[in-house]
Amino acid sequence: MEKYISILDELRTDYEQSQTTWLSKQKEILSRVAVWRWASGSMFSLEPFPVEMNQQRLGNWLDKQEEDGVEYVKIGLDAQDRVISENAISYSSLGHEKYISYEEHHVIVYQSDLKNNLVRLEKAKITNNGTEWSACYSEHSSKVNLYFRDKKRIVRIESLIKSRYYTQTPTYYINYLDSDEVANIRRTDPKSELLPDGQDILVYQKNPYDKGTLFQFLIDETVSAVTEVLSKQSEKVCWIAVILIEGFGRDDWFPPDLAFGLENEQEAGKKLPNLTERLQHHVRLDSAKLSELSRLFIQECEVKKDYSAPSFVLKQTAVKLRQAGNNGIFSATDDFIVIPFDTDNTSVEESLEEIYTQDEMKILLGKWT
DSSP: OHHHHHHHHHHHHHHHHHHHHHHHHHHHHHHTOOEEEEESSOOOOSSSOHHHHHOOOOOOEESSOOTTOSOOEEEEEOTTSOEEEEEEOSGGGTTOEEEEEEOSSEEEEEEEOTTOOEEEEEEEEEETTEEEEEEEEESSEEEEEEEEEETTEEEEEEEEEEESSOEEOOEEEEEEOTTSOEEEEEEEOTTOSSSOTTOEEEEEEOOSSOHHHHHHHHHHHHHHHHHHHHTTOSSOEEEEEEEEOOOTTOSOOOSOEEEEEEGGGOOSSOOOOOTTSOOSSEEEOOOHHHHHHHHHHHHHHHHHTOTTHHHHHHHHHHHHHHHHHHTTSSOEEEEEEEEEEETTSSOHHHHHTTTSOHHHHHHHHHHHO
16 A cells, blocks of 8 residues: 555656646647647557456547547657647547656656646556556546566556545456457455455456357347247237437447337328337347347447447347247237337338348338338
8 A cells, every 4th residue: 555655645746746847848748749640539548458447449540630520639649659649629528638758767648628727647657567557646536556467468457546535446357368368357346335345346358259159149139038028918019120229328229129019009001110209119128148248249349440230230130030020939910020220220111121122112111101
């Protein structure tokens, strides 16, 4: 504990002294920018494992500024091609301005707000073996990480996290695959109010499936969850929709929602369901296995920036549900339809075109419009 306190005291002193020297330091760092580039997000993290431990999704380099991008960051690189300045432009990251100084034994990160006031200071001590410790300090919270290695790989991180409301002392254990990729990270905190004494929690686990297998597991588990709900209905199902609701602040956009209609609820003149209105049978699919597969799937999409994967999985789920209904896995009318509805799509008809042929569409639309 003494080492933690010593580092924090040092950083607090640096933070207070930097309040008067900050603007000249900023000017000095900017003078060393050799080239400016654009990126879709931050390209720098002082802490290791930003994706695995902190869910900090690093960006990709862009050829130019994207005016309609959700997030884009102006990056300054020095003559050694190191990131020394980050200025976020997007609404979601207002105030994200960082200036990075590489010194003989330390890396120091200055973060300012919109008024160019210094609001946060980060610092890391670098030795021949790598980072020995890293820390951050602000008026609201502080944190210290001590790094322990085996053959230069970090295998344990001991931390002290302090805020106005709590103090935590978690330890993270990092396990590797043969390829030196992180396999999993576990956390234990004997003093945490959130965990029983000494209990470990899994912070990160590398996707145990390859991409294709993960997708297939998720599709099969989603179909299983849907058929379980539909098999309990006393009436035949006449339409099914698996609905992907993205945006609106939701970060749990998989698994999809389920909506369905029953035969005795059909009007005399059939019409395609209006999926933008409140539906009588609307279910949020939920099971421990499906939630875990969905978490891994979302993580895979975000890390790999695979934005086509959700629509692909949604479409294949609908195809399998159609097969399940035709094979009598649940009770359905002869002309039942399955709709893979992505909220990004403009109409139900557009969604149907994803899984039905043109000839099938003519028959369906003849019956349902």
